[in-house]
Amino acid sequence: MLSKRLEDALNAQINAEFWSAYLYLSMSVDASAKGYKGVANWFAVQFKEEQAHAQIFINYVLARGGKVELAPIPEVKTSWETPLEAFEDTIVHERKVTSLINELCHIAAEEKDFATSNMLVWFVDEQVEEEENVQEQIDAMRAVDGNKFGMYMIDKDLATRTYVTPTPLAGKE
Numbered sequence: 730m731l732s733k734r735l736e737d738a739l740n741a742q743i744n745a746e747f748w749s750a751y752l753y754l755s756m757s758v759d760a761s762a763k764g765y766k767g768v769a770n771w772f773a774v775q776f777k778e779e780q781a782h783a784q785i786f787i788n789y790v791l792a793r794g795g796k797v798e799l800a801p802i803p804e805v806k807t808s809w810e811t812p813l814e815a816f817e818d819t820i821v822h823e824r825k826v827t828s829l830i831n832e833l834c835h836i837a838a839e840e841k842d843f844a845t846s847n848m849l850v851w852f853v854d855e856q857v858e859e860e861e862n863v864q865e866q867i868d869a870m871r872a873v874d875g876n877k878f879g880m881y882m883i884d885k886d887l888a889t890r891t892y893v894t895p896t897p898l899a900g901k902e
């Protein structure tokens with residue numbers, strides 16, 4: 730059985746993952762409206778990934794006989810001046826998510842819940858990738874420093890990103 734403390738923390742994380750999904754959908758919609766098709770695609774993929782993260786936590790809580798409680802999703806920002814600004818908000822947000830995952834690891838360890846500790850390893854690794862990936866886009870956008878052709882090329886590149894089902898969900902969607 731999951732302890733109540735861990736069950737509550739996992740439910741809070743499910744909500745945080747949906748909030749992330751909502752944030753990235755908002756960024757995708759905003760980029761699309763401003764003509765950045767590639768940026769819109771990149772955040773649309775991100776939107777799907779965050780929903781998958783929520784689903785992984787949901788499946789896990791259910792597998793452990795816990796109760797999943799879906800809480801309201803707080804509102805998100807709806808407009809960004811530039812794609813760079815959206816990516817800068819994204820890196821700040823992903824660092825926050827990393828700290829949430831670390832805190833979950835801490836609680837799982839304190840509760841001596843080794844199954845949860847193991848499940849969280851995938852998320853610990855995933856956050857390293859997330860931060861690295863977002864930083865790469867920020868570096869590219871800073872390198873072109875507002876140059877329109879440079880931004881056009883980056884947007885073309887971001888259009889090629891495709892969604893890949895996260896390993897813990899493979900065959901379960």
Ligand code: MG
Nearest residue numbers: 746749779782
């Ligand atoms: Mg996530």
